Amino acid sequence: MPFISKIERQSDYNRFSSSTPIVIDNGASYFRIGWAGEAEPRVVFRNIVQRPRHKATGETVTIVGDHDPALLKYFDCTRSGPRSAFDSDVVFQFEIMEYILDFAFDRMGATGSEIDHPILITECVCNPVQSRSKMAELLFETYGVPSIAFGVDASFSYKYNQQRSVCDKDGLAMCPGFATTHVIPFVDGEPIYKGSCRTNIGGFHVTDYLKQLLSLKYPYHLARFTWEKVEDLKMEHCYVAQDYVSEARLFQKGAKEADEKTKMWQLPWVPPPVEEPPSEEEIARKAAIREKQGQRLREMAEAKRSSKINELENELRGLEFLLNQLGHVQESDVPSFLAETGYVSRQEVESARNKNMQSLRKAKGEEKSEQAEIEKTDPNEKYTLINVPDDMLTTEQLFEKRKQLSIKSMSDGRQRLKQKRQEEEQERGRKQQLEEERRLANPELYVEQLRASYNDLSEKLNQRKRLKTNGGSSTNGNGLAGSVGRGERLNAAQRERMRLLTTAAFDRGKGEDTFGAKDEDWQLYKLMSKDNDDDDEEPDEDSVELARITSRLQELDPTFVPKVETGSSQPAEVPRVRPLTKEDFQIVFGIERFRCPEILFSPNWIGVDQVGLDEMAGVSMRRLSCNDERLEERMTNSILVTGGSSRFPGIIERLEAGIRMIRPCGSPIKIIRALDPVMDAWRGASAYASTPGFHTQTFTRMDYYEKGEDWLRNYQLKYSL
Missing domain, CATH: 3.90.640.10 (ATPase, substrate binding domain, subdomain 4)
Known part of the structure; x- marks a missing residue:
């Protein structure tokens, strides 16, 4: 059976005679095995088993106790976790126990399947006879053990310390173990199990x-x-x-x-890498690179523009030459003359020439200069017909005058809007400068004032929204808010929809249902679906100011969380994520x-x-x-x-x-x-198994076959030899 473990295999197994007992401390946490008479166990490992499959071959391997974590990457451990043979210090999974014993005897150096040494194995206090019988059956029939002795680990630890004058013959052994806690009274050096006590805490x-x-x-x-x-x-x-x-x-x-x-x-x-500011040489080098790249792009753009201008000029010369040739051709021969050129008539050639001239002026930049000159000219020169009376103008001039009036009004409107925006921008900049001066003068007071303004504006907007939604509130005789009717809970747009629906239903109920026969009937759907709620209205000054204060508070105060609006299902905005620091990776006990x-x-x-x-x-x-x-x-x-x-x-x-x-x-x-609370149980069992009278406390395989479980039920080790 393949094992994965870091525990080395012993090589002196055959040097011990068959009369030397093997001592096993079968704890729920750790498994310890060694030779009787020695001070330390030979093999110690965790009492768990894991059986994963190899990812490549699919072979099942057995991992007992401690293992090399670097090897687990080659195995699929998702379906096979660590398993224990114990349930509250009682062995009940003997299939797992067999894997553990196989591994333990293999690491002790046993080569064959037969173990020809007596076994002293520990168990819990008042171990059930079924568990003891299954353990004896496993050792006798699977491994061929000649004889077995069962003892309690806490009793061996007490006797070991008693021999070293740590405790007396009469006393109590308190053993808070891995899964349970036992208290065993000792009288004259022997444990009295009828007075023992157990708690399932460890x-x-x-x-x-x-x-x-x-x-x-x-x-x-x-x-x-x-x-x-x-x-x-x-x-x-x-x-x-x-x-x-x-x-x-x-x-x-x-x-x-x-x-x-x-x-x-x-x-x-x-710690995250800190980006150092670039040096002056680096800034100058990058600026030179950018300038070089920009110069190359400008040269490429200029070359492309020159090529396009040359192409347009050549095309314009060709079109003018073609128009000169058409001047010497009779009108009836024009279609046949233009058959190979791709044009149909003289007007098409002239249109192509005009478009070419316009594209050429645009490529040379002359169109923008002409537009700028037109804008710089006096309005009286641009709009010559505005101040002329209508009775002095012809029909074409009247049409041109109306066109000039429309153009002039739109131009004046754009100028006024531009001027207004500039004034608003200047006013906004002045207010921001004043606020920045207030913040620098007293930052804490400034943030506190912002919070107060935020609370006032949010409460004002929520109250206004509640009034628009509920249509006001009614009070009872005690001055408390009473219930409101359905009509009071609807806003104006919703009430208008209800009126339209009611009117349409009333009109349809008078006689024959002819709704839809006229086009005007379908306008009702447009009126009912028209959304006049406050959600589509332009935000007022209070809403804009509230949004500005909110963004300002989020910049200055990282702990600020905006409030949720009344009737809104949107959750509060999550605070900004701050960068992780060393304190975030500290576990405080x-x-x-x-x-x-x-x-x-x-x-x-x-x-x-x-x-x-x-x-x-x-x-x-x-x-x-x-x-x-x-x-x-x-x-x-x-x-x-x-x-x-x-x-x-x-x-x-x-x-x-x-x-x-x-x-x-x-x-x-x-x-x-105890001198060593963990190892004293094994050491006490090792010292007990090395005494000459140990063989009188064991029972052989023949005794097990002849007497069976009834003999195991009454079996009890005598610790004072």
Whole structure:
């Protein structure tokens, strides 16, 4: 079976005798396997399996635990995500468990399918007999293991620390693990499982809660919050608060202590390149290039113009020569004379010559100069017939006089409009200059005045629009606005349409329906469809001023958002997008640092209706039903905290404060963290498997075939050998 992994394969498997046990710490988070008697496991990897297909060949490969991310680009992982064999610390997917064991034995150096070494494997507290039976069946029938022993990881960790005088024979083992949290009481060095307690909260839920909080806080950095990265952030920054409410108030008030406890994770960020202004030499060089290009374009345009002028002059000379020849030809012979030239008559030749002359004058620029001279001339010279009485003019002169009057009136109108526009432009420039002086004198006051003017104008326009739409408002006896009728809610254009429809229906109902027989009837549709609403009206001065103030505020105040007009479905304008800065790529950890581990003490925060870690100690002691106060004191005087989630700073002090609340005043309470909360379970199992009496605690393959599940149901390891 092909594997993808960065873990090296061991080469000394055959050097160990068949009596040397193999120790397996089968945790929900990590899988550890090694030889009994050694201080460290040989192979450690995450207890997950992924089976993608190769993109080119379609072959299915098995990725167990840690893998090389650079190799995943060759595989299709969309349909195969990481899968675990566990459900709340109980193995239930034995197909996945087989992949994990195959990989583990392969990395240990086993060459054949038979494993001829005894196996010591860990399990959770009060593991269901079905899970234990399936695990024994897998090891016996698939791998041919000679004998197996099952033990609890937290018990091995407690015994390992007891041998090193960290804890006593009587005590409590508290194990906040990956998916669950267990509390196991120990009496005379042996675990009492009937007094154990379990909560379905662990490090997985803490990491998942932190991932959710960061995703909600920074939704634009979702790709950064991978499971592995959030796990590292949790172990690096999170801690347990001694008093959650007091700690949260510090961050709510923004105290100095809260700023000191706030951490920051800087994501990779590259500042945008800053364009430096060009130097004087660069500006001069570009100007010279532009001048050179412009000169070349001007030369090309001049050459094209000269060529066109020469072509028009040659064509004009040809047409004049043709007209001179036509002067010596009789009128009856003209069509035959012009047969080869392409023209039909003398008038067509003259028309072509006139057009050619006009094009030639336009190409030489003489037409614009003539028009300018005409404009410079005195109006009395241009319009000679305006001041002449009508009785002194002929019919053609009267027609010409009316034409001159029309032209003169249009010219005067254009001059007046041009003069008005110039005056308005000067007035606008003067107002802008005054506003700029006011802004420079006091920018804050200027922006505040603009906002006040904007609010007044917008309210005025909205009120005017409401009055036009509703037709006014009526009030009741209390002076409050009452209901309005249908007619009052319609504006003038809508009421006119209603009148036309009513009139047309009334006229049609008098007799025979002859609507449409006359052309005048169809004018009714034009009147009804004519839109006289305010939307098509020219904007008044207030609307223009409001638009100007809005644009001015958007330039000066980036936080300004225009209001939505009354009756308009258009959303408010989105503020302008500002360029990203270094602060936009900073992940700040404030209250999240202690809020996520708090679910170990308050599982109901994430919907788990169970007790917290501190209350589990009291529940476990009550389940013993020993009624021995001295035994309870000895147990609370030796509380060992182990497991991956016990490495949070402050968890020991928080546990001591919580347990002291449920114990009598003056009771001795001593809580100790394990020497290595993660590896002590495997080390304790390794030390236990290396003792001479270990073989008495195992059951062989023949015992399994003869006694079956009933024997496994009552099987319990004795930890004090």
